[in-house]
Amino acid sequence: MADAAPKPKSKKKLMVIVIGLVVVLAVAGGAAMFLMKKNAATDEDGEEAAAPAAHAKHDDKNPPTFLPIDNLVVNLADPGGERFAQIGITFQMADSHSADSLKTNMPRVRSAILMLTSQRSSEELLSRDGKLKLAKAISDEASRTFGIEPEDEEDEDEDAPKKKKKKRKAQPESPVQGVLFSSFIVQ
Template sequence: MAQDELTQEEGKKKGGLLKWIIIAVVLIALGVGGWFGYKMFFAAPPEDAAATQDAGGDAGKPAESLEGQLVPLPTFLVNLADPLGRRYLKLGVEVEVRDEEAQAALAKYEAKIKDTLLLLLSSKSYDGLSTMQAKVELKQEIADRLNQIIGNGGVLRVYITEMVIQ
């Protein structure tokens, strides 16, 4: 009987110590997670990083941070490449260009741009345009095609202003 009491006391001591170790590990994990969340989402960027961005000017900025002028393109209405050819796409697009030179190039090469975008859009199918990822890829394809035509990376972004698939 004395032996049973002795083993029960050892079991309680081990269980109590294990409980405190688990609590300590959980508290440390919460603290590290809170610190990481604060640094990533709430803390201001370091001063030296902000200074290097300001000193760089426009030449050091990526295309996403540059601001340009919005130029509307004509609305495109094409048959989609679906079986039986009964679906069509109506697409309104505005293009953000880098400067006046790129804007002039869009006007100069309007026929090439219409031809290129009509061929691109008519090669798409309903399934190829129905997801959000497909729409983002379409915007990137349009930007790439326009940059090939006007050159010099003049197109910064493409915005879809109207999209109807029927």
């Protein structure tokens, strides 16, 4: 009977040790999480936070409207015609009114996107530069639905046409703020 008395004390000691260990681990985990969040906030205030702000227009009063369209499957201009691309596109629009207007003209815009993409090779679309050029061409085409003719890139390179640009009427800013790829598969 002398052995029965120490067992409950042993279990109590073990339980106290386990609970203490759990509390210490919880406090250590909380401290680690706090320090990681503090470091992340410091990084966001540094150089990395400035880079995305330079690329995106952000207006708290008039946030952009995003207009996704159904994925498109396009045969590419590769020899043999065996390559194709599946592209998911989302338009970043200035407001919901312009998004509705673009939605009304979506059959024409989708057709233009198919034509623009089918003129490119898989090699061109696999490069970042090729994707950027395609996005610019799609944005220009979508802007045409609002009566805005984009400036030709060739004119920007030559000095003589720059003088002509100054004489032309200034185009209104396009409500198409960007073309975002939600998926891009080339096979």
